[in-house]
Amino acid sequence: MPEGPSIVLLREAAQQFKGRTLRQVSGNSRVHLGPLVGRRVKAVRSWGKHFLLEFSQVTLRIHLLMFGSYRINEGKDAVPRVSLQFSKGELNFYACSVKLIELPLEDVYDWRADVMDDAWDAGLARRKLKTTLDMLVCDALLDQSVFSGVGNIIKNEVLFRVAVHPASRVGDLPPRLLTRLIQQAREYSFDFLRWKRANELKKHWQVHTRRTCPHCGGPVSKQYLGITHRRSFFCPNCQTLYGSGDEVAPAAMSSSRRRPRAKTRR
Missing domain, CATH: 1.10.8.50 (Helicase, Ruva Protein; domain 3)
Structure with missing residues (x-):
């Protein structure tokens, strides 16, 4: 299971998507992520083992669980749980937990x-x-x-x-x-x-x-x-x-x- 320091590295690498607009979302997640399309990333954050992409009024939370992984600006030979296509670049997550947070993050995380x-x-x-x-x-x-x-x-x-x-x-x-x-x-x-x-x-x-x-x-x-x-x-x-x-x-x-x-x- 990726620990906090590994998620910090993911957060740092994903800072390139701050300010970019999500153009397309796909993958086998059961969470409906369609409403995120067309929104711009306001902030890239993390809390412990949680990776957080903050949009206006909603945040995408990714937890990589025991065997999760990710790829930035490339994919791998597996169906992603979530694939995020931005105006420039892509972010792919595999074997992870996906959740949408509609509350302000300060109300959710200490x-x-x-x-x-x-x-x-x-x-x-x-x-x-x-x-x-x-x-x-x-x-x-x-x-x-x-x-x-x-x-x-x-x-x-x-x-x-x-x-x-x-x-x-x-x-x-x-x-x-x-x-x-x-x-x-x-x-x-x-x-x-x-x-x-x-x-x-x-x-x-x-x-x-x-x-x-x-x-x-x-x-x-x-x-x-x-x-x-x-x-x-x-x-x-x-x-x-x-x-x-x-x-x-x-x-x-x-x-x-x-x-x-x-x-x-x-």
């Missing part, structure tokens, strides 16, 4: 939740997390109402950076560590963007899809944890488990050289 937006509010994220103390940190980082734009890669890499086991509970993290977790959600997202621009993202992964921990040399565990049940890659030696660790499967415990250290709040 830009303070987008980790890559200038309006990002770390204090707001902290206050939201304080209402979900029993949530696992692997789920909290994927909560788009708190960390809009954070996906599974960012989640795994941030937890490794702050040395926190993904099955730790939010309420069991020491306050300073919670602060660092929030900070790294934004900082790593911008590192992700920089590496993606340089076409070197994967070489910077520390634990995501890796087999060996770059710090201790031990095996990296892969488990499907939390209510999101997304893949969590982590080092049981280097990432501390705060709380009971009830969500950790026995296989995750036995696959490492030693059990994760469990900590409880005092």
